[in-house]
Amino acid sequence: MPPASTEAVNDRQALARQILDVCLNVKSSQLAWECRKRGCEILTTIQQEDLWLRSIIEAPFESLDRLPKHMVAALEKTDVYIYTLGPSRPVPWDKIPKERRKLVTRWFLEDNNFVKAWKKIAKASGVRMLGIEATLATPGTAKALGLDYQAWxxxxFAGCMVDYHAVAEQARRLAKIVGRKGIVHITTPHGTDFRFRLDRRPV
Known part of the structure; x- marks a missing residue:
């Protein structure tokens, strides 16, 4: 693997500080090093993409639907859980049997034993969790999607570096508006022209 550019290293250092200082308020890779410098004990786990995909396609469903004992033990002793999103290449949906495709997004489809067990332990232990979406931007995925990798x-990364307290305040103000009834019309200088109806749904 070629060495990271100075720009990439600086981005990762800034992202690590943003995650620890702003998002998680932790006072005690670059991310692991920033944690270590603050006196935090670190456990790094890696999900190999080829193993992940093969498990989705072939592994017994029961083995994927339960939270493994070693993960239970680690989670019960965890204060902060930070995970990076992947994979680094587009998911080959055509290779995954239709009835197993929901396993790809089991983290987001919470009606499964794996997530239920994870949430129960995390809530009981007060685990703070954060997912880093910037890692979705990879050269391989950009090429497959026809995107400019550097721009993406x-x-x-810019999205990860925003002041999420300010974003939350804006969201609270918007929630009061979109929780009403009426028609919303959104336009931008880039050509967006989008209309939708509000129906007093809770936000």
């Missing part, structure tokens, strides 16, 4: 990467 900058956008994804």
């Amino acid at each position: 990467r900058r956008i994804m």
